[in-house]
Amino acid sequence: MTTTAVREQHANVTTYLPNEPADAVVFAACTEDVQTTVRICAAHGVPVIAWGAGTSLEGQVNAPRGGVCIDLSRMNRILAVNSADLDCVLEPGVTRKRLNEDLRDQGLFFPIDPGADATLGGMVSTRASGTNAVRYGTMKDNVLSLKVVTADGRLITTGTRARKSAAGYDLTRLFVGAEGTLGIVTEITLKLYGIPEAISSAVCPFPSITTACDAVIATIQSGIPVARIELLDEVQVKACNAYARLSLAETPTLFMEFHGTTAGVHEQAELFGAIAAEFGGGPSEFSVKPEERSRLWQARHDAYWAALLLRPGAKAVATDVCVPISRLADCVEATKADIVAMGLVAPIVGHVGDGNFHTVLMVDMDDAADLAKAKQFMARLVERALAMGGTATGEHGIGQGKMKYMAAEHGEGALDAMRAIKRALDPHNIMNPDKIFTL
Amino acid sequence: MTTTAVREQHANVTTYLPNEPADAVVFAACTEDVQTTVRICAAHGVPVIAWGAGTSLEGQVNAPRGGVCIDLSRMNRILAVNSADLDCVLEPGVTRKRLNEDLRDQGLFFPIDPGADATLGGMVSTRASGTNAVRYGTMKDNVLSLKVVTADGRLITTGTRARKSAAGYDLTRLFVGAEGTLGIVTEITLKLYGIPEAISSAVCPFPSITTACDAVIATIQSGIPVARIELLDEVQVKACNAYARLSLAETPTLFMEFHGTTAGVHEQAELFGAIAAEFGGGPSEFSVKPEERSRLWQARHDAYWAALLLRPGAKAVATDVCVPISRLADCVEATKADIVAMGLVAPIVGHVGDGNFHTVLMVDMDDAADLAKAKQFMARLVERALAMGGTATGEHGIGQGKMKYMAAEHGEGALDAMRAIKRALDPHNIMNPDKIFTL
Numbered sequence: 112m113t114t115t116a117v118r119e120q121h122a123n124v125t126t127y128l129p130n131e132p133a134d135a136v137v138f139a140a141c142t143e144d145v146q147t148t149v150r151i152c153a154a155h156g157v158p159v160i161a162w163g164a165g166t167s168l169e170g171q172v173n174a175p176r177g178g179v180c181i182d183l184s185r186m187n188r189i190l191a192v193n194s195a196d197l198d199c200v201l202e203p204g205v206t207r208k209r210l211n212e213d214l215r216d217q218g219l220f221f222p223i224d225p226g227a228d229a230t231l232g233g234m235v236s237t238r239a240s241g242t243n244a245v246r247y248g249t250m251k252d253n254v255l256s257l258k259v260v261t262a263d264g265r266l267i268t269t270g271t272r273a274r275k276s277a278a279g280y281d282l283t284r285l286f287v288g289a290e291g292t293l294g295i296v297t298e299i300t301l302k303l304y305g306i307p308e309a310i311s312s313a314v315c316p317f318p319s320i321t322t323a324c325d326a327v328i329a330t331i332q333s334g335i336p337v338a339r340i341e342l343l344d345e346v347q348v349k350a351c352n353a354y355a356r357l358s359l360a361e362t363p364t365l366f367m368e369f370h371g372t373t374a375g376v377h378e379q380a381e382l383f384g385a386i387a388a389e390f391g392g393g394p395s396e397f398s399v400k401p402e403e404r405s406r407l408w409q410a411r412h413d414a415y416w417a418a419l420l421l422r423p424g425a426k427a428v429a430t431d432v433c434v435p436i437s438r439l440a441d442c443v444e445a446t447k448a449d450i451v452a453m454g455l456v457a458p459i460v461g462h463v464g465d466g467n468f469h470t471v472l473m474v475d476m477d478d479a480a481d482l483a484k485a486k487q488f489m490a491r492l493v494e495r496a497l498a499m500g501g502t503a504t505g506e507h508g509i510g511q512g513k514m515k516y517m518a519a520e521h522g523e524g525a526l527d528a529m530r531a532i533k534r535a536l537d538p539h540n541i542m543n544p545d546k547i548f549t550l
Numbered sequence: 551m552t553t554t555a556v557r558e559q560h561a562n563v564t565t566y567l568p569n570e571p572a573d574a575v576v577f578a579a580c581t582e583d584v585q586t587t588v589r590i591c592a593a594h595g596v597p598v599i600a601w602g603a604g605t606s607l608e609g610q611v612n613a614p615r616g617g618v619c620i621d622l623s624r625m626n627r628i629l630a631v632n633s634a635d636l637d638c639v640l641e642p643g644v645t646r647k648r649l650n651e652d653l654r655d656q657g658l659f660f661p662i663d664p665g666a667d668a669t670l671g672g673m674v675s676t677r678a679s680g681t682n683a684v685r686y687g688t689m690k691d692n693v694l695s696l697k698v699v700t701a702d703g704r705l706i707t708t709g710t711r712a713r714k715s716a717a718g719y720d721l722t723r724l725f726v727g728a729e730g731t732l733g734i735v736t737e738i739t740l741k742l743y744g745i746p747e748a749i750s751s752a753v754c755p756f757p758s759i760t761t762a763c764d765a766v767i768a769t770i771q772s773g774i775p776v777a778r779i780e781l782l783d784e785v786q787v788k789a790c791n792a793y794a795r796l797s798l799a800e801t802p803t804l805f806m807e808f809h810g811t812t813a814g815v816h817e818q819a820e821l822f823g824a825i826a827a828e829f830g831g832g833p834s835e836f837s838v839k840p841e842e843r844s845r846l847w848q849a850r851h852d853a854y855w856a857a858l859l860l861r862p863g864a865k866a867v868a869t870d871v872c873v874p875i876s877r878l879a880d881c882v883e884a885t886k887a888d889i890v891a892m893g894l895v896a897p898i899v900g901h902v903g904d905g906n907f908h909t910v911l912m913v914d915m916d917d918a919a920d921l922a923k924a925k926q927f928m929a930r931l932v933e934r935a936l937a938m939g940g941t942a943t944g945e946h947g948i949g950q951g952k953m954k955y956m957a958a959e960h961g962e963g964a965l966d967a968m969r970a971i972k973r974a975l976d977p978h979n980i981m982n983p984d985k986i987f988t989l
Contacts, residue, residue, distance in 0.1 A: 193874070193876065194771070195767055195771070195875065195876035196874045196875055196876045197770065197771065198874070237716060238715075238716045238720075239716075240714055240716075244714060248691075249714050251714075251720065251723070252687070252691060261963070261967065265963045266963065267960075267961060267963035267964040267967055268960070268961055268963075268964055269964060270941075271874075271939055271940055271941050271959070272874040272939045272940075273872040273873055273874060273904075273905055273906075273935075273939070273940045273941045273944065274872065274874075274875070274904040274905055274906070275677075275679055275683060275688050275690075275872055275904050275906060275941075275944050275945065276677075276872060276941035276942075276943065276944060277676060277677045277678075277679075277727055277941075277943045277944060277945050277946060277947040277948070278941050278942050278943050278947075278948055278952070278955075278956065278959055278960070279727070279948055279956060279959075279960060279965075279968055279986050279987070280724060280727065280728055280732075280968045280971060280986075281677075281690065281720075281723045281724060281726065281727055282964055282967060282968065284690070284720045284723035284724070285719060285720060285723070285724055285971075287720065288716055288718070288719065288720055289719055293719075304773070305771055305772065305773045307773060308773070328634055331636065332633070332634070332636065332744055333744065334743070334744045334746060334747070334810075336775070371773075372817060372821075374813065374817055375814060375817065378811060378813055378814065382811075433712040433713065433714055433715060434712055435632070435635045435637070435710075435711040435712060435713075436634065436635055436713070437632065437634035437635045465712075465713040465714050466712055466713055467712075467713070467714060496712075500710055500711045500712070501710055501711075501712045502709075502710050502712045502714075502715035502716075502717050503717050504715065504716045504717050505712065505714050505715060505716060506714065506716050507716060508716040508717075509716070509717055509718055513717070516717075517717065517718060520710070520717055520718075521706075521707070521717070521718060522706065522707055524700070524704045524705065524706035524707075525706040525707055525708060525721055526718075528700065528706055528721060528975060529718055529719045529721065531974040531975055532719060532724075532971055532974055532975070534974065535970040535971055535973065535974035536967060536970055536971070547718050547719075548718070
């Protein structure tokens with residue numbers, strides 16, 4: 112399709128980055144459709160951009176050079192669920208919520224939850240993670256194998272269903288997080304997990320960001336296998352109270368979840384409570400009731416919508432960084448000080464067990480000065496994270512928005528190695544060009 | 551050094567593969583030594599082969615085209631242990647045992663244990679794993695960042711100390727398992743873990759391989775976070791009884807280890823016991839005493855030496871494959887049948903939680919027919935694993951010994967992608983050439 116409306120829907124709409132539509136959108140129904148489209152584009156040197164649900168945050172789906180967008184959302188079949196092997200095979204257009212609805216009856220789940228109901232193909236390509244990553248890892252850790260259409264239209268398979276292999280280069284991990292710049296994922300084999308016998312959640316207020324972060328470090332060090340450990344700063348707690356009609360103390364707060372046996376989650380919660388108390392946190396409120404847990408985590412997942420209440424009319428611009436956990440309190444505190452000094456409205460939420468946190472900036476998009484200030488803040492945030500030995504992005508990816516930090520983070524040598532790989536696998540630079548880096 | 555003895559010591563000595571020494575051995579004391587050596591070799595088109603402890607099993611350290619072996623064993627400093635971040639930074643010549651001796655006082659450990667006291671550089675390069683991988687993953691999952699000297703002598707850094715990142719291609723995972731064909735690792739940042747509060751072990755006999763494997767599947771599916779779950783077939787149990795003076799029933803047996811809190815390991819052991827009983831296994835013998843646990847795991851780790859008793863004068867040739875766990879019993883049973891049919895002496899041990907198992911063939915190296923039979927058996931083993939959706943090697947790597955299976959496992963397309971990456975990063979093919987694949 113080539114109508115303006117469809118083309119614009121299939122480009123970036125989530126952030127401050129401009130909407131740069133492709134020249135045409137192809138709706139692929141099967142792998143052969145993808146191969147045919149790529150072959151035609153390759154013959155004419157036309158860019159190819161893959162599309163899932165359009166929830167990426169750094170302009171990954173934009174078409175700055177035009178070209179063809181391949182919408183994979185109709186390739187949404189779950190091809191196999193192998194419960195004995197705890198794995199499944201699916202097409203890239205399956206969304207994470209639908210996958211989990213499908214798996215529930217079999218007592219299985221897929222843990223990675225990047226907030227939005229993204230497609231698994233998009234989650235593979237941006238190396239997504241989310242609240243459960245502290246226990247279950249990121250997409251990097253949960254993809255067993257991929258089928259990928261490469262720049263010449265060939266279909267390759269990157270692995271097997273075996274749980275581990277030492278047979279050659281790890282192509283799977285090369286395509287995970289490559290943002291469609293090396294090929295288009297058309298089939299995914301994922302690890303699955305049994306739904307835990309027991310799940311409990313806890314909410315624990317702290318006097319400060321630092322005490323909350325110190326409690327997180329102690330919790331992780333002590334080996335408590337927390338499934339989720341999320342920080343909300345007092346600004347975000349206030350927003351969640353208003354949006355989700357909660358009555359939490361408006362102070363830095365940890366949201367926790369424990370997975371295990373009934374006795375196990377009880378013990379984990381107790382151990383955590385003792386650690387929290389050591390750092391002046393608490394009292395923790397625990398819950399094992401599914402409806403209370405759902406309400407809590409819905410409030411956490413609605414942080415973005417809640418934040419919008421803080422500045423009516425503004426648009427939310429989410430960004431993320433990740434630092435070694437020992438630097439987390441410093442990084443969050445310095446970031447909060449910057450928010451105050453710059454007069455911004457920007458709650459902070461974090462997957463703090465990984466050292467990863469987000470700021471959600473409320474920006475008046477019609478005010479050029481306001482947007483410029485937001486960009487300045489984001490640049491300082493990344494520089495702060497890099498100076499602390501961290502990364503420019505824990506889970507949102509590079510896309511267009513963070514390309515400018517690649518050399519600072521990786522050094523020219525590593526960036527040249529990435530470029531060499533890109534040239535080797537996509538010599539005519541047709542696969543999602545001008546994302547991650549330019550050639 | 552260029553003496554024949556030193557050169558031969560620095561090539562393959564562990565298997566049936568020939569000893570193919572380099573022309574000279576350089577003992578690197580620092581990263582600059584590696585860079586200088588690589589630059590000189592690059593200028594003259596001379597191959598460079600990295601060396602750690604020489605424990606690899608597929609000829610990874612051979613020099614079929616001659617060249618320079620860089621011995622990294624003197625680069626053995628632990629540069630930093632960051633206990634708050636649960637990570638450490640070290641040079642590639644540190645061995646895993648020394649690392650753990652160093653960490654013990656701080657209550658930390660590094661779990662990956664490929665049997666031999668390999669260097670961490672070698673473990674990175676062969677994507678090593680071992681008995682703990684079912685709980686802690688393989689080297690792929692436990693390396694945060696690498697410094698690598700590439701084919702042009704440049705030093706690149708592949709990541710940060712942040713726990714996760716979505717910033718560009720995953721160069722770390724590309725070098726992990728590349729067997730030195732893309733560059734030489736000169737610094738490694740590893741994840742660490744707190745030594746568990748409690749560790750318990752168990753030994754559980756089963757009436758058959760199938761029942762033991764079914765118990766393993768049920769254990770993994772139930773979510774019991776087993777730290778180790780190892781299968782020894784009756785042949786290996788017999789050998790261990792003789793070598794380690796144990797008195798285990800000579801039947802397929804699972805060796806288990808549980809990590810957690812005192813209450814947690816007790817609960818895990820009880821849950822496992824109930825599952826084992828369902829499949830006719832047991833009674834389990836449990837132990838929480840360190841000396842009893844050590845004796846048990848020493849016996850497991852000495853499986854190789856024990857196996858040598860089964861055929862005095864023979865040499866042990868170890869090989870491994872990995873299959874989806876649902877096919878494990880079939881694969882092991884078919885392999886045992888083949889061992890019997892071919893009249894071989896070959897105990898089986900397996901990291902069965904991952905679907906990975908080893909056969910240790912007792913071969914009379916002076917008897918060409920005996921060696922030919924062993925090779926025939928190994929080829930059939932790999933073909934069997936591939937036919938079951940598995941991989942040619944779970945943890946030993948490809949080296950020279952398994953190159954012939956790369957196309958069958960990966961397909962020509964994926965193998966071409968690997969070759970393209972190799973050419974891009976090592977255009978003159980000097981980094982450990984003719985390993986994994988030929989160009």
